[in-house]
Structures are given as structure tokens and as C-alpha cells.
Amino acid sequence: MLSAEMLASAIRLAVPVIITAVGAIYSERSGVINIGLEGMMIAGCFTGAAVAFYAGPYAGILAAMTAGALFALIHAVASVHFRVDQIVSGVAINILAYGVVRFSSLSIFKMATTTPHVDCLPKVTIPGLAAVPWLEPLVSKVSPLIFLAFLLIPFTAWVMNRTVFGLRLRSVGEHPLAAETLGVNVYLMKYCGVLISGALAGLSGAYLSIEHTQMYVEGMTQGLGFIALAAMIFGNWMPLGAMWAGLLFGFAQALSLRVVTEAIPYQFIKMVPYILTIVVLAGFVRRSRAPAAVGVPYERGEAA
Amino acid sequence: MTETRTETREETQKETRQTPVRRPRGPRRKYALLDLAAPVLAVLFAMAVASVALLVIGKNPLAVYGTMFAFSFGRLDSVAAILYKATPLIFSGLAVAVGFRAKLFNIGVEGQYLIGAFCASWVGFAVKGLPAAVHLPLVVLAGALGGALWALVPIWLKVKRGVHEVISTIMLNHTAFLLLHYLIADVFMDKTQVIVGGAGSPRVRMPLMEPTALMPKLHGLADLIGVELPSHSSLNWMLVFGILLAAGLWYLVWRTPFGVELRAVGHSPDAAEAAGINPSAVYFKTFLMSGAIAGLVGLSDLIGHFGYLDIDFPRGYGFTGIAVALVARNNSLGIILAALLFGFLSRGGLGIQVLEKVPMETYVILQGLIILTIVVFWEVIRRYVRARQKREEASADAQC
Numbered sequence: 162m163l164s165a166e167m168l169a170s171a172i173r174l175a176v177p178v179i180i181t182a183v184g185a186i187y188s189e190r191s192g193v194i195n196i197g198l199e200g201m202m203i204a205g206c207f208t209g210a211a212v213a214f215y216a217g218p219y220a221g222i223l224a225a226m227t228a229g230a231l232f233a234l235i236h237a238v239a240s241v242h243f244r245v246d247q248i249v250s251g252v253a254i255n256i257l258a259y260g261v262v263r264f265s266s267l268s269i270f271k272m273a274t275t276t277p278h279v280d281c282l283p284k285v286t287i288p289g290l291a292a293v294p295w296l297e298p299l300v301s302k303v304s305p306l307i308f309l310a311f312l313l314i315p316f317t318a319w320v321m322n323r324t325v326f327g328l329r330l331r332s333v334g335e336h337p338l339a340a341e342t343l344g345v346n347v348y349l350m351k352y353c354g355v356l357i358s359g360a361l362a363g364l365s366g367a368y369l370s371i372e373h374t375q376m377y378v379e380g381m382t383q384g385l386g387f388i389a390l391a392a393m394i395f396g397n398w399m400p401l402g403a404m405w406a407g408l409l410f411g412f413a414q415a416l417s418l419r420v421v422t423e424a425i426p427y428q429f430i431k432m433v434p435y436i437l438t439i440v441v442l443a444g445f446v447r448r449s450r451a452p453a454a455v456g457v458p459y460e461r462g463e464a465a
Numbered sequence: 466m467t468e469t470r471t472e473t474r475e476e477t478q479k480e481t482r483q484t485p486v487r488r489p490r491g492p493r494r495k496y497a498l499l500d501l502a503a504p505v506l507a508v509l510f511a512m513a514v515a516s517v518a519l520l521v522i523g524k525n526p527l528a529v530y531g532t533m534f535a536f537s538f539g540r541l542d543s544v545a546a547i548l549y550k551a552t553p554l555i556f557s558g559l560a561v562a563v564g565f566r567a568k569l570f571n572i573g574v575e576g577q578y579l580i581g582a583f584c585a586s587w588v589g590f591a592v593k594g595l596p597a598a599v600h601l602p603l604v605v606l607a608g609a610l611g612g613a614l615w616a617l618v619p620i621w622l623k624v625k626r627g628v629h630e631v632i633s634t635i636m637l638n639h640t641a642f643l644l645l646h647y648l649i650a651d652v653f654m655d656k657t658q659v660i661v662g663g664a665g666s667p668r669v670r671m672p673l674m675e676p677t678a679l680m681p682k683l684h685g686l687a688d689l690i691g692v693e694l695p696s697h698s699s700l701n702w703m704l705v706f707g708i709l710l711a712a713g714l715w716y717l718v719w720r721t722p723f724g725v726e727l728r729a730v731g732h733s734p735d736a737a738e739a740a741g742i743n744p745s746a747v748y749f750k751t752f753l754m755s756g757a758i759a760g761l762v763g764l765s766d767l768i769g770h771f772g773y774l775d776i777d778f779p780r781g782y783g784f785t786g787i788a789v790a791l792v793a794r795n796n797s798l799g800i801i802l803a804a805l806l807f808g809f810l811s812r813g814g815l816g817i818q819v820l821e822k823v824p825m826e827t828y829v830i831l832q833g834l835i836i837l838t839i840v841v842f843w844e845v846i847r848r849y850v851r852a853r854q855k856r857e858e859a860s861a862d863a864q865c
């Protein structure tokens with residue numbers, strides 16, 4: 162069961178969860194809950210495929226990240242500047258993104274639920290390793306975004322722990338008042354966190370539509386944005402933890418795709434990621450700690 | 466009306482804790498008007514923003530919105546259609562609002578009503594030989610129980626394991642749909658369907674419900690008040706039930722001891738606990754109640770229109786319910802009005818699709834925009850009122 166093909170499939174399925182979960186870390190560490198990740202992924206999926214259809218995959222990926230960031234900007238304006246309930250704003254973003262994507266899909270392609278086939282990025286094969294039989298499925302014809310996803314993990318860890326930006330971002334999520342007293346621009350940090358999470362959710366959407374299926378299909382995110390949020394919580398708001406959690410989901414999904422038996426109806430197999438998410442969140446596996454001020458709107462100059 | 470006033474009074478109390486100044490009640494009334502204007506302004510603002518999308522695809526927004534109104538209010542059957550479309554939204558709005566009162570966010574209405582519809586449909590076709598007076602209430606009860614059952618898991622997880630209900634209910638929405646798919650397609654699929662003409666494939670649906678399980682239409686009642694409903698209208702007694710339920714919930718929230726506990730926990734679980742209320746118990750009861758109401762959302766379509774549950778049963782009422790509850794600010798009367806508003810937008814969306822060739826997803830875009838603008842508007846109003854009051858207090862102090 163644990164073959165290299167299986168592992169490769171698990172990784173392919175884990176990548177969208179990992180990228181979005183890493184994005185969620187930026188947002189949550191700055192103190193903003195981003196339930197709208199699902200919508201930002203949907204926006205990324207469609208925009209990526211639509212732009213890739215006309216201008217190629219590179220432009221598609223950039224456009225997808227922009228689309229995700231645009232929806233994130235709405236979330237940031239509403240929840241940081243206007244301090245509305247972050248969950249409500251996120252839910253609205255999800256509905257809005259779904260509506261805008263269907264509207265655009267109908268207007269551009271005259272089809273509500275799919276786009277035409279698009280080209281993907283050139284696949285990467287690592288020359289030396291591909292010759293090793295056991296490793297072959299893992300290192301040949303791999304989407305470059307998969308490597309990018311795994312590079313994001315150490316990069317984010319470095320940003321969070323070793324840079325001024327990361328320190329400020331975390332301080333804003335833990336104790337915004339203290340951060341502001343020390344001269345940190347709280348709003349700016351929160352905007353950065355939310356926008357980065359949106360851009361990464363868009364990237365993850367582009368991975369799904371351009372790299373994974375090579376077209377946009379409605380409903381292709383299947384709640385992955387929320388699963389990513391759960392993966393981030395399970396990963397204890399750390400990039401490495403989010404990666405392991407993402408891989409766990411990818412593995413569960415890969416397993417469910419391969420377990421084709423008459424005994425278990427496929428609908429139950431498709432439920433596995435959702436049930437797993439609930440089980441993981443229920444802390445049956447372990448407990449985790451959120452940033453202290455996450456979800457609490459911050460009002461500038463409240464102390465005065 | 467009483468509801469909004471009491472709410473603002475509570476807000477005042479909250480603020481006086483920070484600035485212990487007694488305030489005359491007069492000026493508050495002045496701002497109550499702002500609270501009423503906010504939903505209207507938010508809808509207009511959302512329509513203005515949605516115009517951008519219409520302009521991009523080369524349509525004149527004014528013409529599109531004009532068609533929306535003309536199509537919706539031009540004929541009696543269109544008005545009946547608005548009322549019919551508003552019916553499930555009253556239930557979903559109430560389900561979300563009850564949760565909101567206790568600061569519980571039930572995004573799971575979507576899944577709960579699918580499970581509720583399944584249970585109702587099962588009791589509707591499997592139980593035979595009962596008089597309608599027994600069978601019909603049983604079907605409605607089954608719907609409520611199904612919804613409550615599906616709400617049991619997330620609230621148990623929240624109270625016992627600290628899982629935020631938003632993520633768990635969203636996961637359960639996906640699960641509910643898959644489960645429903647399995648139950649309809651693999652277990653209860655109606656194999657006795659006769660395909661007319663021998664072509665095509667049978668519908669993926671459950672067996673037809675017994676006639677005793679179906680909700681009577683509203684034509685009789687409409688005749689009494691001198692309105693002749695079109696014969697094809699599916700408007701049914703669920704609408705009246707929804708309105709009565711809204712009144713009942715208003716009573717529960719504002720006039721019963723449980724309502725006090727509910728609102729206390731919603732304002733501050735810690736303070737409520739200090740006052741001897743068990744927040745976990747209140748969360749539990751409230752969420753189950755929200756789930757039970759959610760279980761009724763699909764019934765107007767199920768027992769008032771289709772008479773069977775199929776795989777394409779209408780979806781999305783749960784999410785619209787969030788918009789309804791927010792626009793109405795959880796107020797019962799407001800929920801009925803907001804449900805009518807969204808019923809109108811949905812009917813109008815159909816109109817512009819047919820007549821103006823504008824995608825009816827404009828309706829979904831409007832929904833998202835209305836949620837965003839209404840919450841932003843309320844925040845702006847809150848700040849404005851607070852700033853005004855500070856100034857008034859300052860000038861009052863200066864005079865003393």
C-alpha cells in the first residue's frame with residue numbers, strides 16, 4: 162500500500178492544503194481569522210484557468226494570486242478597518258467569490274461550471290534521482306509548484322522566526338496594544354498578513370486548476386480552504402506542523418482514491434477528509450495554542 | 466420595534482460601564498431611525514457595487530434592475546413566487562438568528578436542512594395508512610428531529626472539546642450532502658419509476674410521499690381574503706407556519722426565562738456564568754433548537770411542491786439564511802421582511818436571466834455584498850452614535 166506512487170499521489174493532493182495552510186498562518190499570526198480562504202481559492206482556481214487559457218500558465222498563476230489577494234483585501238478592509246466580525250466577513254467573501262466566479266464563467270465561456278482545457282507549467286524531472294526505480298514517481302514529471310510549496314515551509318519559518326517583519330506580525334497577533342506602543346503599525350501588519358494569505362490561497366487555487374486538473378471545474382475546491390484552516394490549527398500555527406497536517410490529509414485522500422471496494426460506497430470514502438478534519442480539530446490527537454489576540458478586532462488608539 | 470429598543474438599551478448599559486454617566490433616553494430614539502435605515506442603504510449600496518459587474522458585461526444596470534422590479538411585481542403569480550421563495554428563507558433566517566443570539570454561528574443550516582428533508586421524506590413515504598391530521602405533523606416533526614440530530618455533533622464538539630462550530634458545521638455540510646447522495650441513490654432510490662416513452666433514465670429520487678404527508682396549498686386562505694392565487698402556485702401553509710414560528714421565537718427570546726439566559730450568554734458567557742447560568746447548557750439547547758428549525762427549511766419545497774426528495778433538491782438556503790439574519794439583526798419581524806427581500810432578489814434574478822440575458826448569479830453576488838455592507842454600515846453607525854454621544858456628554862458637562 163505504501164508505494165512511491167501512493168506517496169506521490171498523497172503529495173499532489175496535499176499541496177493545495179499546504180499552500181493555503183501556510184497562507185493562513187500569515188493571517189492568523191497577525192490576529193485575523195480568514196474563513197474566506199475557500200472563496201479566495203475558488204477565485205484563484207477560476208482566474209488561474211481563465212487567464213492561462215488566453216495568456217499561458219505563468220500569467221494564469223500570477224492572475225490567480227492577484228485575484229486571491231483582491232478578495233483578501235476586501236476581508237482586510239472589512240475586518241481590520243471596519244472591525245466587523247471576521248467570521249461574518251469571511252463567510253460573505255466565500256459567497257461573493259462563488260457568485261463572481263459563476264457570473265464570470267458564464268459571461269466569458271458561456272459555461273457556468275467549467276473552463277476549456279489549459280496548458281500547465283513544464284513538468285520537472287530531477288535527472289539523477291529519476292533513474293532510481295523506487296523514487297521514479299516522486300521525482301519525474303513533477304509540477305514545479307510542488308517544489309515551491311515545500312520551499313514555502315522553511316521560507317515561512319524563517320520569515321516568522323528570523324525577520325523583523327515576522328516578529329512584528331506575530332507581536333500584532335499576540336498583543337496589538339503592546340506592539341503599537343513599540344511603534345509597530347498594527348493595521349499595516351494585519352493587512353500584510355491577510356493579503357499574503359489571500360495570494361497564497363489564490364496560488365493554491367491555480368495549482369488545482371492549472372497544474373492538477375488543467376481546467377477549472379466548479380466545486381473543485383471541495384472545502385479544501387476550510388481543511389487547510391484545520392491543518393493550520395492542527396499544525397499549531399507553525400509552517401512545519403501545517404505541512405505534516407497537510408500531508409496527513411493528502412495521504413487520507415490518496416488512500417480513499419485507491420480503496421475501491423464494493424463493501425464501502427464511494428460516498429463514504431469521499432467523506433474521509435471531512436471526518437478527519439473534525440476528528441483532528443476535536444483534539445483527539447493533540448491540543449494546540451492559538452495566537453492570543455486572534456479574532457479580536459483591534460481599535461487604534463484605544464488605550465488613550 | 467420593542468426588540469431593537471431593548472437591544473440599544475443593553476448597548477447603552479455596556480457603554481456606561483466605561484463612562485459612568487447617566488444619559489437621557491431622548492437622543493437614543495433619534496439614532497433608532499439610523500438602525501432602520503441601515504438595511505435599506507446597505508441593499509442600495511450593494512446594488513450599486515453589483516452594477517460594476519453588469520457594466521463590465523455591457524449591460525445597463527438601471528435597465529437590469531428595472532426589469533427585476535417589473536418582472537417581480539408585474540403579475541400576481543410573480544408575487545406568489547416571491548412569497549414561495551421567501552418561505553424557506555424565513556426558517557433558515559430564524560435558525561441562524563437563534564444561534565447568533567447566543568453568539569453561536571450555525572453555518573451548518575445547509576447540511577441540517579438536507580438531513581431534515583431526508584427524515585421528513587422517509588416518514589412521508591414509509592409510514593402508510595395514517596390520517597393526514599397525524600401523518601403531516603409527524604412528517605414536520607421528523608424534519609425538525611433530523612435537523613437537530615445533525616446539529617448535535619458540532620455542539621457536542623464545541624461544548625466538550627472546544628471545536629469552533631464554524632469549521633465543524635462546514636465539514637458536516639459536505640458530509641451531509643454525500644450521505645444524502647448515498648441514501649437517495651443507493652438505498653432508497655425509487656425503482657418503480659415508469660419512464661414515459663421508454664427513453665432517458667429514471668430520476669435519482671426517493672419514492673413519492675403519501676398524499677397524507679403533503680402540506681395543503683394556501684389557495685383556500687387566499688380566497689378567503691379575496692385574492693385568487695394562480696393554480697400553479699406552490700405557496701403553502703409552511704409560510705404561515707414560518708410567520709407563527711417567528712412570533713413564537715420572539716416570545717421565547719424576549720419574554721421567557723430561557724430567553725434571558727440565551728441573551729445573557731450571548732453578551733458574555735463569563736458574566737452569565739457568574740450569575741448562575743450554565744453557558745454550556747444554554748449553548749446546547751440553543752444550537753439544537755437552531756438545528757431543529759433548520760430541519761424545517763426544506764419542507765416548503767419538499768411537502769409543498771415536489772412531494773419527493775431528489776438529488777437536485779434546492780441548495781443554498783442555509784447560506785442565504787445568514788444574510789437574512791444579519792440584515793434583520795436577528796429580529797423576528799425583520800427576518801420575515803428580509804426573507805421577502807431575498808425572495809424578491811431571487812425571483813428578480815430569474816427575471817433578468819430570462820429577459821436580459823444576465824446571469825442569475827447576480828443574485829449570489831448581491832447576497833455576498835449585502836452581508837458585507839450591512840455589517841460595515843452597522844459598525845459605522847455605532848461609531849457615529851458613540852462619537853455624537855461623547856460630544857453631547859461633553860457639552861452637558863460643560864453646562865453643569
